[in-house]
Amino acid sequence: MLGTFGAFWLGPMAHLVENPGKLCAFVFSATGAFAVGYLACTRRAAAEGMPAPDSPRMRTVHRLVILGAIHYGALGVAYLREYGATGPGSILASLQEPATAYANKFQIYDVQQTTGGANPAVQVLTLLAVFSTALVPLLVLYWRELSVAARTAGITGIALYSVFFLYIGTLKGLGDFAIMAAAGLLLASGRRRAGHATGSRLTRKRILTIVLFGLFCWYLINTQADRTDLFGTTDKARPNATVEQVLGPHLATGVTAMVLYPTHGYLGLAYNLDTPFEWSRGLGSTVAISSYAAQYLNVDPGEHPSYLERTEARTGWPADLYWATVYPWLASDLSFPGTVGLMALVGWVFARTWREATVQKRVLPGVIFTQLCILIAYIPANNALGTRPALIGLATLFACYLGTGVVRWHRRLQQAYAPVRPALPRPLIRGGDAHR
Template sequence: MIVLQGYLALTVFIYAFGPWPWPTKRPEILYLFLIVVQIALLIGYGIGLKAAPRAYDGRWRVKTLIKISLFLNLIWILPNFASRSGQTAVSWASLIQQVVMGLSDPGQSYRDRIEAAANLQDTSALGYLTQVVSPLLWLMTPLCVYFWSSIPRSTKILFVAVVSVDLITWVALGTNKGVFDFALMLPCLILAARPHLIARMSGVTVIKGALAVALIGGLLFAQFSTSLKGRAGGEVSAFDYSAGIALDFDNWLIAPLPSGIQASAGALMSYTSQGYYPLSLALNEPFVFSKGVGNSYYYTGIVQSFTGPDTISDLTYPARIEYLGWSRWTKWHTIYTWIASDLSFIGVPFFVFAIGFLLARTWRDSLVCANPFAIALLPLLVLMVFYFPANNQVLGFSRTANAFFALLFLWLFTRRRVRQ
């Protein structure tokens, strides 16, 4: 929670004092709201920690779950790539070709993916099947990392191979999301499996950890910069047309940096904080109920397949501030803006409180009871919180939303009280 609170506070700090002069509407209301939601997250987490953990009472053995998930992930390597690239079908030859293109020209790969996704009319039968098995697909990484010391060598080799191919396919598509998500999940799972690392932390350990984070962060930033330059034709844009503002190269956060990476650093700061600008706009709009599904692209799409296009999506806050120039589709909106479309901004702190509570309970069940469904649910909650400034990352999309609710049910269903 210290890490999460620090990260969220850092994004607000970058928004307020960073190199982008956002024309914030009523900043006092915005910052008061952000303070309230972070306190709600902290209180929810603190209350969740007080509850006693419960033992795993499920019939599913961990080794069996790992085997099933690993087997399905092997089968789904090509379907995963097809769905991410917006193609109806792919082969190993086309995958390899796309990987080569993604490494040599990530910008073109990204544009090809966007164009293919735009031309895709309907979800295929395999796409629907993927949504059904997504909870099982999700299990592989959390369980393999957590139980790494006890799984067979053959399982380790297959897991590393599947993850490596999966990360390469993300690079092949000219996007960084999958690589970043994996880098984010890994440390929380390692610490959940080995909490003694925190208890035995020393000054040397902190220095080594900081160096490792700096190295990994540097590699991710290099990939991020390369992808941005490829998308923009060789130069990162220093102007945000939606807000009508330009990057301030004299800002103290980027001025000391080499000129070659200032624009990329500015773009990264925009990515992590730009969602607060439309939040300030939305806070001044009246509440319109979006039928309980307006917070999620996925669930909005399902309901609108029966009610007609735009019948619900036009009711959301991101849609209703588009007249101010900020797109609901191509720009970031905080999770708070999406959730408020159903709960109102008064209800958002209660939602954030619940997420903090769930995070604490799954963290404790992972540490004490090794409940496999708590272990798998934990990184989803961590990802959700880390994407708070950007979007409703977990509940907004089919695979992670289905995995979240299925694992939440299985975790609650397989818990029993520990006898004192």
């Protein structure tokens, strides 16, 4: 969590920060609160002792993988049709020009905002977004236990959804897949340390993850270089002379832009920290809530602007174009001190779901842990779990988690206070009575 913050201070935007003390104090406080929450949960868990692991229900795992594959596949096809894909030829053309495809998608955004049109298929699939949260981590954790049909369906669903993001030249979906795969690998490693997995399987998973991560970085470097050329932002990603001499101008620009990509949000955070707090009435922390309020309740989000919007009006830092980390999003409704407190809660839940997923081998906490990994990975960028599908999926997961928690607590209560039946005296058998 502090790695990108340290990289920011080594980058070309660090000298633009006018309040370095305030920026460092807040980032260290938020990260420290996360660590305190994490340690508090682990110490409490250690005092409670090691629970017995659950036996995973593979039939349930198979169903979740199949449903997740269907959801991803259907959503990928629906998005491709909505964004103008007419066939393999148009998709291939966009793959060859990712920067142009990235620019073209904003035209679709403008049309959607102007007409207010909604795709019924996308709306239904958004409400069922919880099914997509389990696919990738379960594929990583239970690859060998899954049937060939389930594996094939899972890979096909991921591929169709990835094609859509490649078609619009956007990295968000691919990045989410990479994070969820890494989280699944982390859970597998945790289970191995708890005695539930073999090292040989994890070695192959690590190699595959490294290869996929390398491909993602290669794609990121090339797309970032193309974007700087298309949008004329080469001056903001000017590479080091040595790097440019070794890699060439194009790749060197892409590498520099890739370094700036996950770090420039801290400059936006610095601007937001100097903006006075005004409560956004619950509309500023997530895009999902503000958009639903505007669509169905006729609420104008502009009446209660978020931190990012007010900072844009004050400083000119564009709220929709550049990042400002996740913290101003949360602070729009919680304030920055409240955001520090929320990070402590996130750390506590992060540790609890990790323990339940690795030691107890529970499926649901592992899926929630994966979603929290996405939240943490996007801390330097924005509220990644604030979109409609992500928020609905996370809310559904926590509802199921709380429901199963109540059921488990009720069962423990019944076992603890179950009446103890006294043992009946054993009748004595004598002589001929034994044959009656």
